[in-house]
Amino acid sequence: xxxxxxxxxxxxxxxxxxxxxxxxxxxxxxxxxxxxxxxxxxxxxxxxxxxxxxxxxxxxxxxxxxxxxxxxxxxxxxxxxxxxxxxxxxxxxxxxxxxxxxxxxxxxxxxxxxxxxxxxxxxxxxxxxxxxxxxxxxxxxxxxxxxxxxxxxxxxxxxxxxxxxxxxxxxxxxxxxxxxxxxxxxxxxxxxxxxxxxxxxxxxxxxxxxxxxxxxxxxxxxxxxxxxxxxxxxxxxxxxxxxxxxxxxxxxxxxxxxxxxxxxxxxxxxxxxxxxxxxxxxxxxx
Numbered sequence: 593x594x595x596x597x598x599x600x601x602x603x604x605x606x607x608x609x610x611x612x613x614x615x616x617x618x619x620x621x622x623x624x625x626x627x628x629x630x631x632x633x634x635x636x637x638x639x640x641x642x643x644x645x646x647x648x649x650x651x652x653x654x655x656x657x658x659x660x661x662x663x664x665x666x667x668x669x670x671x672x673x674x675x676x677x678x679x680x681x682x683x684x685x686x687x688x689x690x691x692x693x694x695x696x697x698x699x700x701x702x703x704x705x706x707x708x709x710x711x712x713x714x715x716x717x718x719x720x721x722x723x724x725x726x727x728x729x730x731x732x733x734x735x736x737x738x739x740x741x742x743x744x745x746x747x748x749x750x751x752x753x754x755x756x757x758x759x760x761x762x763x764x765x766x767x768x769x770x771x772x773x774x775x776x777x778x779x780x781x782x783x784x785x786x787x788x789x790x791x792x793x794x795x796x797x798x799x800x801x802x803x804x805x806x807x808x809x810x811x812x813x814x815x816x817x818x819x820x821x822x823x824x825x826x827x828x829x830x831x832x833x834x835x836x837x838x839x840x841x842x843x844x845x846x847x848x849x850x851x852x853x854x855x856x857x858x859x860x861x862x863x864x865x866x867x868x869x870x871x872x873x874x875x876x877x878x
Contacts, residue, residue, distance in 0.1 A: 619765055619772035621690065623698035624657025626760060626824060627706060628834035629782045633802040635834045637825060638706060638788055640795035641815070653806070653815045655824075656705035656792075657698070659773065663740035664696040665689055670745050673715035674755025683759045683845050684776055695754050698778045700741040704734050706798075707789035710757065710780060711750040718753060720785040728791075735793065756780050758841030761827075763820040764850035766864065774848060777824060779841050781834045804829035819851065823870050830873065 627638040639653040680691040703709045712718040733739035745752060758779045765772035782788070790798045803825040810817045831837045851864035866874060
């Protein structure tokens with residue numbers, strides 16, 4: 593199985609775990625969205641650089657996403673467009689209630705962290721402009737957990753456009769991490785008429801980058817990425833455009849993968865195993 597080098601900042605934490613100093617913690621469920629648009633050099637991805645003060649992945653470039661809010665389960669009155677709960681459950685490898693909560697979390701976190709809302713007034717429309725003051729008040733209230741996403745959708749009479757999401761991959765944080773997540777990755781194309789905004793209080797910079805350029809910058813240590821983000825950018829970069837990325841994930845059923853740690857010697861650091869679907873992409877790389 594192929595391996596990727598573990599960032600130096602994580603090696604100490606990993607060694608503390610392998611030495612028996614720390615027990616693994618219970619992971620939380622989370623959702624993240626690879627937001628895409630077309631560029632001259634292939635599909636571009638939207639990345640946020642998390643503030644260095646953040647307890648998890650501080651300073652790392654990430655996709656919009658976060659933990660599932662318990663209120664994401666309270667979606668009984670939410671109108672959906674796209675696959676039903678049973679289909680999403682099969683694709684994500686979960687029960688129906690968890691699948692619905694993950695989809696809600698994916699759309700909610702994307703709105704909170706990028707200002708992009710995958711919802712519309714009907715099953716075949718998308719809100720064209722969510723930059724007004726009233727929208728921003730609601731976005732800030734969602735981010736501050738003062739407003740439940742399900743209440744937000746119901747009050748505004750919006751349909752959740754689950755058909756604009758495609759399942760991509762699923763990652764479980766390694767056992768040595770002090771904060772762990774079961775994270776389901778989704779892909780979505782930036783809706784026509786909407787634009788991303790630097791609004792998240794958890795990030796200090798945002799950027800659209802060609803996916804392979806993001807990989808190159810991470811390789812050159814110009815930006816920092818966790819391995820799942822790096823590998824996702826590498827995989828996305830094999831496609832010609834954003835639509836083909838979405839098509840590749842549209843009928844995908846994902847399996848949760850947890851990287852395993854391998855020590856490379858006292859001075860060489862450590863590496864993580866990578867999933868089978870990455871082997872062909874990693875083998876030619878130095």
